[in-house]
Amino acid sequence: MDAARDVGLFGPDSVTWKLHAEPILLIGGIRSLYLQALHPRAVAAVAQNSQYRSDPWGRLNRTSLYVGTVVYGSTAEVEAAGARLRRLHARMSAVDPSTGERxxxxxxDLLRWVHVAEVESFLTTARRAGVSLTAEEVDRYYTEQLRAAAIVGLDPATVPATASEVADYYADMRPHLGLTRDSAETALFLTVPPVPDNWGSRALRLSLTLGPARWAYLGIAGTALGLLPPWARQMYGGPGWRTTDVTADLSVRGMRLLLASVLAAMPERYRVPPMRKAALDRAALT
Structure with missing residues (x-):
């Protein structure tokens, strides 16, 4: 393939590029973290190896960079990012808090859970926010994401590849999920993240802690929680009511419209993230 035209794993005709052009997927990313935290071993691995408590925004930036690279990077960039992640994971272990097993x-099993929770969260959030996708496109997105699963070291044949397979996978996993101390602490952290000490003056940090930005973020986190499946909300002690689903749908649709309005008012060069712009340039679509 001509390196100048290399569009990586997906490309302009993929459902993946269509879906990830939506800024509302930020909410899907937060939803996936709440969902992933319900797996006792997965959340223990994060708690024991990650610096998310001391450097939450740095970890968020690194995760976003990795996802953006997998979606929009060239083949070489994706392979390099995947190799770095696999090397990092290969050096890590954790202790199961319930059994003491390392x-x-x-x-x-852990990589699969994280993968499925992430891609299902992106897809579900986009659809409930009003992004129009056919049933065929939904299944095609899951199938396309098998390439991303392979990059982290999974055998694609072991990963759910359609909406029906994902639903069956969740049904099989539910008996193994639950609220642990690690998951409760993670959920609290996601809902009320601290303001880093190095973020400007004390007055600025206090404003971010107690001011409008904090309440705006609580609205985002609350919407992400509301978008969880009813059974997952119930594990966190929340309601499984249909009215909660309706409220979350209205909230995420409103956020999508607000984001569209804000982006429309911005200069053109700020409307498309740099990674997507570079990929579109390679595909000769700009």
Missing amino acids: FRVDEP
Whole structure:
């Protein structure tokens, strides 16, 4: 392939590029973290190896950079990012708090859970926000994401590849999920993240802690929680009511419209993230 035209794993005709052009997927990313935290071993692995408490925004930036690279990077960039992640995971282990057993964080069962929770969260959030996708496109997105699963070290044949397979996978996983101390602490952290000490003056940090920005973020976190499946909300002690689903749908649709309005008012060069712009340039679509 001509390196100048290399569009990586997906490309302009993919459902993946269509879906990830939506800024509302930020909410899907937060939803996926709440969902992933319900797996006792997965959340223990994060709690024991990650610096998310001391450097939450740095970890968020690194995760966003990785996802953006997988979606929009060239083949070489994607392979390099995947290799770095696999090397990092290969060095890590954690202790199961309920059994005392030490386990590797790159166990296929854990990688599969994180993968499925992430891609399902992106897809579900986009659809409930009003992004129009056919049933065929939904299944095609899951199938396309098998390439991303392979990059982290999974055998694609072991990963759910359609909406029906994802639903069956969740049904099989539910008996193994639940609220642990690690998951409760993670959920609290996601809902009320601290303002880093190095973010400007004390007055600025106090404003971010107690001011409008905090309340705006609580609205985002609350919407992400509301978008969880009813059974997942109930594990967190929340209601499984249909009215909660309706409220979350209205909220995420409103956020999508607000984001569209804000982006429309911005200069053109700020409307498309740099990674997507570079990918579109390689595909000769700009």
